[in-house]
Amino acid sequence: VWMECLSFIKDNIKPQAYKTWFEPIKPIKLSGEALTIQVPSKFFYEWLEEHYIKLLRVALVRQLGNDAKLIYDVRMENTYSSNSPQTVKIPSSNRNPLKPQKVSVPIESKRELKNPFIIPGLQKVKIESQLNPNYNFANFVEGDSNRLARSASMAVANKPGGTSFNPLLIYGGVGLGKTHLAHAIGVEIKDKYPDKTVLYISSEKFTQQFIDSVKSNTRNDFIHFYQMIDVLIIDDVQFLSGKAGTQDVFFHIFNHLHQNGKQVILTSDKAPVDMQDIEQRLLSRFKWGLSAELQAPDYETRISILQNKLFRDGVEMPEEIVEYIAKNIKSNVRELEGVIISMIAQASFNRKEFTIELAKQIVDKFVKNTKKEVSIEYIQKVVSKYFDMDVATLQSKTRKRHIVQARQLAMYFAKRLTKSSLASIGSQIGQRDHATVLHACKTVDNLTETDKQFRKYVDDLLKKLTL
Numbered sequence: 001v002w003m004e005c006l007s008f009i010k011d012n013i014k015p016q017a018y019k020t021w022f023e024p025i026k027p028i029k030l031s032g033e034a035l036t037i038q039v040p041s042k043f044f045y046e047w048l049e050e051h052y053i054k055l056l057r058v059a060l061v062r063q064l065g066n067d068a069k070l071i072y073d074v075r076m077e078n079t080y081s082s083n084s085p086q087t088v089k090i091p092s093s094n095r096n097p098l099k100p101q102k103v104s105v106p107i108e109s110k111r112e113l114k115n116p117f118i119i120p121g122l123q124k125v126k127i128e129s130q131l132n133p134n135y136n137f138a139n140f141v142e143g144d145s146n147r148l149a150r151s152a153s154m155a156v157a158n159k160p161g162g163t164s165f166n167p168l169l170i171y172g173g174v175g176l177g178k179t180h181l182a183h184a185i186g187v188e189i190k191d192k193y194p195d196k197t198v199l200y201i202s203s204e205k206f207t208q209q210f211i212d213s214v215k216s217n218t219r220n221d222f223i224h225f226y227q228m229i230d231v232l233i234i235d236d237v238q239f240l241s242g243k244a245g246t247q248d249v250f251f252h253i254f255n256h257l258h259q260n261g262k263q264v265i266l267t268s269d270k271a272p273v274d275m276q277d278i279e280q281r282l283l284s285r286f287k288w289g290l291s292a293e294l295q296a297p298d299y300e301t302r303i304s305i306l307q308n309k310l311f312r313d314g315v316e317m318p319e320e321i322v323e324y325i326a327k328n329i330k331s332n333v334r335e336l337e338g339v340i341i342s343m344i345a346q347a348s349f350n351r352k353e354f355t356i357e358l359a360k361q362i363v364d365k366f367v368k369n370t371k372k373e374v375s376i377e378y379i380q381k382v383v384s385k386y387f388d389m390d391v392a393t394l395q396s397k398t399r400k401r402h403i404v405q406a407r408q409l410a411m412y413f414a415k416r417l418t419k420s421s422l423a424s425i426g427s428q429i430g431q432r433d434h435a436t437v438l439h440a441c442k443t444v445d446n447l448t449e450t451d452k453q454f455r456k457y458v459d460d461l462l463k464k465l466t467l
């Protein structure tokens with residue numbers, strides 16, 4: 001029977017495809033109308049299902065009639081699962097003849113799998129969405145500054161994968177609600193479409209998982225895991241900059257999801273045009289959908305956000321204090337909330353009333369902290385002190401490794417913490433050109449990814465420079 005099927009299939013596809021996808025299949029058993037075939041891997045099975053299921057069905061029905069069933073016996077290629085084959089039954093006839101339903105798979109291995117992206121079979125695994133239910137649309141205050149982003153997000157939540165907003169990229173400065181909105185979309189989709197697999201993940205965590213998967217030789221499982229998700233939310237994609245390997249794998253995952261009508265939601269602190277060190281092909285994908293900006297909230301919106309927060313916390317505050325806060329904290333919703341939280345804490349701790357005086361103190365602290373502009377001079381001082389050298393040494397032409405490293409770190413932080421251009425940073429740190437600074441930033445980025453000790457330097461210095 002299988003030989004007959006094969007010859008039919010062979011006549012209907014390209015020889016190369018036949019060789020790749022059908023020659024490796026072994027027929028195992030025929031009982032009644034059910035044919036069992038063995039395929040070498042889960043990936044193989046998925047590929048067949050995706051690309052050749054119609055053809056397979058026609059071939060089988062020709063041989064076995066309308067009740068033909070195909071059973072896959074998947075040989076797992078990796079060691080993480082049990083050695084026994086896993087079986088997936090695909091009834092050939094169901095309501096939608098083109099799209100077979102996956103029927104539950106008996107899983108032999110009962111072991112808990114530590115690695116979240118390793119899947120022991122082909123069943124729809126329950127994936128923990130990692131969503132925060134407190135970040136929802138109901139408590140995301142609408143205003144001119146976020147109207148577009150908010151309504152695009154709601155459109156996506158209503159019809160994931162079904163709008164032209166794919167991917168949806170939400171971008172804007174720190175503390176303006178990107179993470180909140182991204183979660184809100186996921187939370188809403190989970191509510192409307194409980195069967196959809198939604199996953200929220202930060203870019204850092206995604207990167208870390210990817211690196212781990214490479215180390216443990218499970219890169220393919222990593223990819224397959226992500227390709228099974230219906231709604232993928234990746235937060236802060238600017239952190240992918242300079243990470244070529246992670247970008248590459250994300251590119252493939254993205255393409256797969258997009259082609260299959262799955263929804264991708266991304267956030268970033270920059271517009272795509274301003275993203276540095278992100279591959280062009282990935283940037284061009286980002287632009288396929290919609291990029292919606294979250295802007296700093298205007299005065300009215302700030303008032304509403306404060307009132308909303310107070311209402312939710314069950315706290316009453318005199319209007320003039322709310323206005324005072326809204327007037328003085330302008331560019332960051334997280335800080336607006338922070339002031340309220342501090343006010344409540346202070347007032348209850350000291351059994352004080354809410355007063356303008358108290359508001360002033362707290363607002364001052366917040367404003368000072370964020371306004372503290374770090375200068376390149378200061379960065380050089382802190383870095384050289386940390387490595388126990390003087391600024392002149394740091395700036396010198398020497399190629400001694402630890403001095404080069406200190407110099408590169410100074411350049412890196414100058415880029416990260418000031419608004420100076422690469423050229424201006426270069427000239428201030430020992431008369432170097434912009435290419436040297438760019439190279440330094442990349443080197444530091446790479447080393448932080450691969451070198452623990454170095455990462456500690458970066459963390460320590462960042463604390464010293466910003467606290």
Ligand code: ADP
Pocket residue numbers: 135139140141142146172173174175176177178179180181305333334337
């Ligand atoms: P981002 O990811 O852009 O840095 P977040 O999403 O973490 O910002 O938002 C910071 C805080 O501000 C969160 O607590 C969030 O709930 C709150 N927030 C931001 N925008 C709004 C809004 N429009 N309405 C209510 N809360 C908001």
Ligand code: MG
Pocket residue numbers: 178179180235236
């Ligand atoms: Mg965020």
